[in-house]
Amino acid sequence: MTCDLDATSTRDVRQAVRQVLAAYRGLTVDDAVLVADELISNAHRHGDAPRACRLRLIHEGRYLRIEVEDASPRQPRQRTPNGSGGRGLLLIDRLASTWGVDNGTGHKTVWAELALDREGSSGHAPHLAATPTWQAQD
Numbered sequence: 105m106t107c108d109l110d111a112t113s114t115r116d117v118r119q120a121v122r123q124v125l126a127a128y129r130g131l132t133v134d135d136a137v138l139v140a141d142e143l144i145s146n147a148h149r150h151g152d153a154p155r156a157c158r159l160r161l162i163h164e165g166r167y168l169r170i171e172v173e174d175a176s177p178r179q180p181r182q183r184t185p186n187g188s189g190g191r192g193l194l195l196i197d198r199l200a201s202t203w204g205v206d207n208g209t210g211h212k213t214v215w216a217e218l219a220l221d222r223e224g225s226s227g228h229a230p231h232l233a234a235t236p237t238w239q240a241q242d
Contacts (some may be wrong), residue, residue, distance in 0.1 A: 105120060105124065105158065105159045105160075106156060106157070106158045107120065107157045107158075108154070108155075108156055109144060109147060109148070109155035109156055109157050109235060110153050110154060110155055111195075112157075114141060114144050114145070114148075117141075117144060117157055118137050118140060118141060119138050119164075120138050120159060121137050121159060121168075121170075122137065123170065123194075123238060124159050124161070124221070125168065126222070128220060131179065132220055133169040134219070135200075135218055136168050136170070136218050137197045138195060138199060139170055139195070139196050139199050139200055139216050140157070140197055140216060142168050142192040142193075142196050143157070143170055143172040143192075143196065143214055143216060144157060144172055145192060146172070146180060146192050146193070146214065147172045147173075147174045147214070149189075150176065150178060150180070151174025151175065151176040152174055152175040152176040153172045153174070153175060154174070154175060155172070155173065155175075156172070156173045157170070157171065157172050157173075158170075158171040158173075158202070161220075162217070165203065165220070166219065166220055166221050167217045167218060167219055167220060168217065168218045168220055169215060169216070169217045169220070170211050170215065170216050170217075171214070172213070172214050172215070173211050173212065173213045173214075174211065174212065175210060175211050176212065177205075177212070178240055179212070180193055180205060180214055181193070182197065196216050198214075199218065200216035200217060200218055201217050201218060201219045202216070202217050203215060203216035203217070
């Protein structure tokens, strides 16, 4: 599935991720939606048009690959989070099984792969996968 990010809302892409993962529930879907949202937000904030997003099931359907392409030559970089941001790639790094950048002529593709065969997607963020139901503190 491919979406033109300059003509498609982030909300519609999040819904598309949910549709692609209709057979899954819980953290697997939540992680994938969050990773897609962060990749798209970064492309809008730091990238140049045209922008596109691709969702693909790979490795015999065991992984979801999310690719976001834009025309900016600037490379993504992790930075120390502060009041103005810096959390997006940190979240992607913790939730995705792997991620990276492919550079092409006149564009780059930032991608992330999420395992669909285990809760928590990556195994890198066990505190997220193991979090019990939150209870209000008195």
